[in-house]
Amino acid sequence: MSSFTATQEATLRAVVDRIIPPDDHPGGWEAGVGNYLTRQFAGDLAPLFGDYANFLAAIDAIARRLHGAPFAALPTATQDALLVQIESDAHGDDLARFFAVLVTHAMEGYYGDPGNGGNRDAVAWRMIGFEVRG
Amino acid sequence: MSAARYDAIVVGAGAGGGVTAAILAEAGKRVLLLERGQDLTFTAIGRDHLRNQRLSQYGNNAGPDLDGHPRVAVDADGRERLVRPHEGGYQNNAAIVGGGTRVYGAQAWRFLPDDFRMATVYGVPTGSSLADWPLDYAELASHYERAEWELGVAGDGAASADLLPRERDYPMPPLPPTAQSRVLRRGADALGWATTPVPLLINSEPRDGRAACIRCQHCVGFACPVEAKNGTHNTLIPRALATGNCDLVTGATAARVATDRVGRAIGVDYFDRDETPQEVRAEVVILAAGAVETARLLLNSATTREPTGLGNGGDQVGRHLQGHAYTGVNARFAEPIYDGLGPGVSIATLRFNHGNDGIIGGGMLADEFILLPIIFQKRYLPPNLPRWGAVNKAFMREAYRYVTDVKGPTQEIPHPDGRVTLDPTVRDRWGLPVARFSGATHPETVRTATFLQDRAREWLDAAGAIQTWSTPPRPRLAAGQHQAGTCRMGDDPRTSVVDRWCRVHGHDNLFIADGSPHVTNGGVNPVLTILALAYRTAEGILRAW
Ligand SMILES: Cc1cc2nc3c(=O)[nH]c(=O)nc-3n(C[C@H](O)[C@H](O)[C@H](O)COP(=O)(O)OP(=O)(O)OC[C@H]3O[C@@H](n4cnc5c(N)ncnc54)[C@H](O)[C@@H]3O)c2cc1C
Numbered sequence A: 001m002s003s004f005t006a007t008q009e010a011t012l013r014a015v016v017d018r019i020i021p022p023d024d025h026p027g028g029w030e031a032g033v034g035n036y037l038t039r040q041f042a043g044d045l046a047p048l049f050g051d052y053a054n055f056l057a058a059i060d061a062i063a064r065r066l067h068g069a070p071f072a073a074l075p076t077a078t079q080d081a082l083l084v085q086i087e088s089d090a091h092g093d094d095l096a097r098f099f100a101v102l103v104t105h106a107m108e109g110y111y112g113d114p115g116n117g118g119n120r121d122a123v124a125w126r127m128i129g130f131e132v133r134g
Numbered sequence B: 001m002s003a004a005r006y007d008a009i010v011v012g013a014g015a016g017g018g019v020t021a022a023i024l025a026e027a028g029k030r031v032l033l034l035e036r037g038q039d040l041t042f043t044a045i046g047r048d049h050l051r052n053q054r055l056s057q058y059g060n061n062a063g064p065d066l067d068g069h070p071r072v073a074v075d076a077d078g079r080e081r082l083v084r085p086h087e088g089g090y091q092n093n094a095a096i097v098g099g100g101t102r103v104y105g106a107q108a109w110r111f112l113p114d115d116f117r118m119a120t121v122y123g124v125p126t127g128s129s130l131a132d133w134p135l136d137y138a139e140l141a142s143h144y145e146r147a148e149w150e151l152g153v154a155g156d157g158a159a160s161a162d163l164l165p166r167e168r169d170y171p172m173p174p175l176p177p178t179a180q181s182r183v184l185r186r187g188a189d190a191l192g193w194a195t196t197p198v199p200l201l202i203n204s205e206p207r208d209g210r211a212a213c214i215r216c217q218h219c220v221g222f223a224c225p226v227e228a229k230n231g232t233h234n235t236l237i238p239r240a241l242a243t244g245n246c247d248l249v250t251g252a253t254a255a256r257v258a259t260d261r262v263g264r265a266i267g268v269d270y271f272d273r274d275e276t277p278q279e280v281r282a283e284v285v286i287l288a289a290g291a292v293e294t295a296r297l298l299l300n301s302a303t304t305r306e307p308t309g310l311g312n313g314g315d316q317v318g319r320h321l322q323g324h325a326y327t328g329v330n331a332r333f334a335e336p337i338y339d340g341l342g343p344g345v346s347i348a349t350l351r352f353n354h355g356n357d358g359i360i361g362g363g364m365l366a367d368e369f370i371l372l373p374i375i376f377q378k379r380y381l382p383p384n385l386p387r388w389g390a391v392n393k394a395f396m397r398e399a400y401r402y403v404t405d406v407k408g409p410t411q412e413i414p415h416p417d418g419r420v421t422l423d424p425t426v427r428d429r430w431g432l433p434v435a436r437f438s439g440a441t442h443p444e445t446v447r448t449a450t451f452l453q454d455r456a457r458e459w460l461d462a463a464g465a466i467q468t469w470s471t472p473p474r475p476r477l478a479a480g481q482h483q484a485g486t487c488r489m490g491d492d493p494r495t496s497v498v499d500r501w502c503r504v505h506g507h508d509n510l511f512i513a514d515g516s517p518h519v520t521n522g523g524v525n526p527v528l529t530i531l532a533l534a535y536r537t538a539e540g541i542l543r544a545w
Helices: A006-019 A033-041 A046-067 A076-087 A093-111 A120-128 B015-026 B118-122 B137-152 B179-191 B236-242 B291-300 B373-379 B390-402 B443-462 B527-544
Strands: B004-011 B031-035 B071-074 B080-083 B246-250 B253-259 B265-271 B277-287 B325-333 B347-349 B403-410 B419-427 B433-438 B465-469 B510-512
Touching (some): A006 A033, A006 A046, A033 A046, A033 A093, A076 A093, A093 A120, A093 B373, A120 B373, B004 B015, B015 B031, B015 B246, B031 B236, B071 B419, B179 B347, B179 B443, B236 B246, B253 B277, B253 B291, B277 B291, B325 B443, B373 B390, B403 B443, B510 B527
Parallel strands (some): B004 B277
Antiparallel strands (some): B253 B265, B265 B277, B419 B433
């Protein structure tokens, strides 16, 4: 499998943590969404790896153009605002569509079973009150 | 080399096939039971929340394999899509020993008496193929009872005795109520609606050498960790094998029914697990491959005598494909309604299955199975909730234990063009033409579904919901887990495929024992009817032998 550049990785991490932000409970990255994605890129999501890289590069470029800094370095409120713009099509259809896909994957990593590499120690399940008994 | 010989070959070790194999084997017949899937253990089926028969995001846990078994789905605008087993539009049920019963939700409903005479009760809506069954509830009642007792159903017969007359109660009491069902019970009481515990093919007490349900959270779409869920894999198929008269061959995919020059079935040609073609011969052939694959088998078995497929002289094979429009309403409550006690589905009303003013048919409404968190995130968010971010996360945290839905299987009004045909170009791994879906349910189904959705909302409101949301029903082709209807039963070969004994018209020794013969599919989950009908068919085969 190919891997992301350091900047892409930092952008991914920042985006995942805006999709599922840390609060009293772990954010997406801490809970293992990155790990979930790494595993999926070696399997079901392998065909999407290139799209991921392009998306991450694209939103980083937008961040630099509009705010003069890499996406990952922006304040979280600015990151949120930028992602809202992307979601609402302000930067084109393709980015909006791909962001929705990324959201889906991040949620799978966070709320799916730990066996898929995310939801470390079932933190997401404990947060919402889903207990596996039996 | 001469082909292996049996008295009977049963294709498909699912619900109907499991029953048929057991009844014939116990009567001393030498039976070959062919199953394309494997006999998977609990561990092999696993608990992958993204790859199971409830959420097949990237795969499934009960077959078929993702590669080599494509189908083609044609949408309303005529656009064709090649679909794999885990993708939308594939209409998957399962491919495994036990078929759907290995991982099902185990709701064990009898059809209601009026479900067998829909045309008589409601007339035939223009463009639909609504029709009566050639048999009635009374004729099936003893077979329902047999299924309930031999597989094992937990329920309370008295609670629905006015609508579903029965001679004998279920063999086990219902599972104790859940927090969710107590809240809904309150709502139904306020409305004056009668409810019933949902009858389940699940042991509420130890039975048959197997444990009672441990109320785990992974019931529907998964295998049971203690084998308290009763399917054919742990009841009838072991019974069949215990006779010594039945050979179960897994990884065996039937390719065609072999017939002789006068059209009599002489056996089945199949591919074994090493993909080697095999021919087996028998006096009787019974197809129980599920409504999609059984139709496909008949079509793929065309001969010069029957160039459009076996039993297809009336151009009926594959038509009237139906499942259930599943409509419901999601609701949030002020109090927690989740207590984590599986399987979750627990209370239902049959009040709206029939007798709804100006509506054709109706359907049962029930509460929900335990929702896997990722399913909750994908399918249960209110429409205006942000799809990501702090608010989304807070909702998950604050609402998961406060949200449920009431929904149910709307009785579909069949359309002759909702159908399975053979795709002219796409082949499976063995080079056989694959199933191609086209058409949709009749528009009346949508009207009925909309009516039921309103009743679901009424129920939830009366139970104290603080917020409800839903998506409006749309006309679709519903087959999937509740697939039925593709080889409809009837007396007239021009309008049906099998007779009232599920014998293919014009073929003395060829029978169907799955959901395909259902003329209509009821307003409840179908498996108990498939099981009951298979008992009746097997008994009929033996009587005529
Ligand atoms: C997750 C889930 C939940 C469900 N919950 C409920 C519920 O609560 N209540 C209810 O009533 N129903 C439920 N169902 C549906 C129920 O399982 C089906 O109605 C039932 O299994 C259908 O029975 P059948 O005999 O028609 O076919 P199946 O049980 O599907 O059996 C057909 C078998 O034939 C095999 N086969 C197909 N083609 C071939 C071939 N060419 N050669 C050899 N073998 C072949 C298949 O692999 C399969 O094992 C559920 C299903 C699923 C998957």
